[in-house]
Amino acid sequence: MRASIASLVSYGLLALLSFLALSQVTGTFAQRQAKEQEALFKRIQSSSQGFIDVDTNEFSQIIQVPRDYAVTALLTTTTGGIKCPPCQVFQPEFEKLAQQWNKNKSVKSKNVFIKAEFSRAQGVFARYQLQHAPVLYTFPAPTASNGSPDHVSFDFNERSFSAPDVADHLNKLLNTKFTYKQPLNRKLIIVIATSTIMVAGAIFFIGPHLSGVFTSSKPIWMLLCIGSMIVFNSGYMWNSIRGAPYIAMKAGGKPEYFAGGFQNQYGVETQIVAAIYSLLAFSFIALTVLVPAQRDPTRQRAGVYVWSAIFLATFSLLFFIFRTKNPSYPFRLFF
Template identity: 30%
Template sequence: MLARILTLSLGLLALPLACVANPTQAKFASLAAKNGGVVRLDSELYDTITAKDREWSVVVQLTAMGDQFKCAPCRQFDPNFNAVAKSWHSKIPADKRDTHFFATLDFADGRDVFARLGLQSAPFVNFFPIAKGPNKKPGKQDSWSYDFNTFSFDATTFAQKISEHTIVPVPYRAPPNYALMINVASAIVIGGLAARFAYKYFGPIIFSRWTWALAVVLTMLTFISGHMFVKIRGMPSTMRGQWIAGGYQNQYGAEVTVIGGIYGALAFAQLMLILGVPHAKNAGSQRMSIYIFSFLMIIVFSMLVSLFRIKNPSYPFRMLF
C-alpha cells in the first residue's frame, strides 16, 4: 500500500515538471494562441524557433506587408497562410498541436534575417522539420522551401503540402464560396424568369420550325463561306487589289461575302422549287416559276464553278462560263 502511495506521489510531482520540461516550446504555444495560431516573429524569435535543437517543426512565412513595399503577392498569400494556421490551432488536440507551429516574419521586424538569407523578393516560405525528440521522423530531415510557382498561393494546396511533413494532417477545408452560390442561384432565377417571359410573348416564334430552319441555313452558310477560316487565320479582305486568293488553301475576306451569297442564292432557288412552286395559283404560274428558279440555279452554279477555275486554273469542269 505504501509503495502505491509513493508511486502516485512521484507521478503527481513529475506532472508539472513534464509540463514545463520545454519552456521555449510552451512560449511559442502561448504566442500562437494569442494570435489565431500564428507566431509573430522578430529576428531573435526567428533564430530561436528555427534552432537546430528544436523539438518541434515550424513553417515560417517571410513577408513584407508594409504599404511602402507594395507587395501584392504578400497580401494575396497572407490570408491563406493565416487560415491554414488557424485551422491547425483550433482543430488539432494540444498534445499534437504544439509539435508544429506556423510563424511569420515581416521585413520590418527582421531585416537582418532577410539579408542573411539573401532574399530579394517575398513572400518566402520555409519548413523546418523536428530536429530531435520522440516526434522526430526517422532518417535525415532537411528544411525545404515552398515553391509558389509549382504549388500556387491556394490555401488548400499549401495545407496539403505541409501535411506531408507534420505528424498529423492539417485539417484545413476551404470555406464555402457564398458569392458564387448567390451568383449561380441568381442566374438560375433570372434565367427562369427570362425563359418564362420569352415563352409567353415569343413562344410561337422561338418554337416555330421556320425560325429554326432559318437559323440552320444561316449557320451552314456561315461555315460553308469560309468565315471561320478567315477569322481564325486573320486573313485580309483583299491583297494587292485582288479579292480572290489563288489555291484552295487560301481565302480572302471578300470571298466570304461572294461565296456566302452564291450558296445563299442556290439554297433560295432550291427551296422555292420545293416549297414555293407546288403552291402556285395555276399551272402557268407554276411552270413559269420552275423555269425562273431552274435558270437561276444554273446561272449561279455556273458562277460557283467559274470561281473554282479562277482559284485553280487546272480545275477541269465548267458550265455556261
C-alpha cells in the first residue's frame, strides 16, 4: 500500500515537473516570438521607405496576434522574371502611400506596411491560395470583442490602382484621418520648365517668320486637326474627368485591357484605340495622297495593295475591340 502511494506521489511530482517545464518552454517560445515581432515593427517604423520586404517567416511573425496595430501587406511579383503589368503599375503608388503614412505621427503606429514578393514568399501565396497579383491585405488590430479579426482585401477592380483610393480604404477600415498628398513630380517640373524655355526661345527667334507658315502651310493644320480628333475620340477627356484606372485584372490574375460595355474604359484602352485610329488615319492619307504621287505604276499598284490591306485589317481590329466590349455589336470584317 505504501509502495502504491509512493508511486502515485512520484508520478504526480513527475507530471508537475513536466508541466512546469512545458510551461517554461512555451513561455520562452512566446517571448521569443514577441521579441521578433517587435524587432520587425521597429524596422518598419524606422524604414525610410515606409515598408519592408518580408519572406514567409517574417510575414507570419508580423501578422501574429496579439498586437496593437494593423498590418497592410502587398503580395506582388515585380522580380524573378514573372511579368505582371498591374504589379508594376501599383508598385510606385504603394511606395508613395507607405512613405507618407510612415511620416505621419498620428497614424504611423496604428498601421504598418510590408511587401511580400512571390520570389521570396511563395509560402504566403500558397497560404492564401492566390493565383494572381497584386493583392493588398489589411490585418486589423485585435480588439476586446474580436481577438483574431479576419484580414480585409482591397478590391482593385472596384476601386483603382491609385494611392488616394487605398488611403481612403484604410481610413474607413482603421478609423483614421490620414490625408494623402500627391507628391510633386520633379521630372515633370523639369521637363515643363525646359520645354517652356525652349518654346519661348523659339518664339522669340523664329516668331516673326511663323505667320506665313501658319497661314499658308496646309500640312501643319491638317496634322493638328487629325491629332486633336484622334486624342479626343479615343477617350482622353473621359479618362481625365472620370479618373479611370489605367488597367485592371481578370479573375485569373491576367491583365484586362478593355473594360466591358461602352460606358467604361481604362487608360491603356485609350492608348490602344488612339494608336489604331492613328494607323487608320495614316493609311487613308497614304491611299489618297502618297500612293497617287508615285509615278512608277508597279510601286503605285503595290502601294494600293499594301495600304488597303493595312486599312482593312486595322478596321477589322477596331470592330473586334468593339465586339469585345459589347458582344452584341453587329459589325465585323475579317475577324
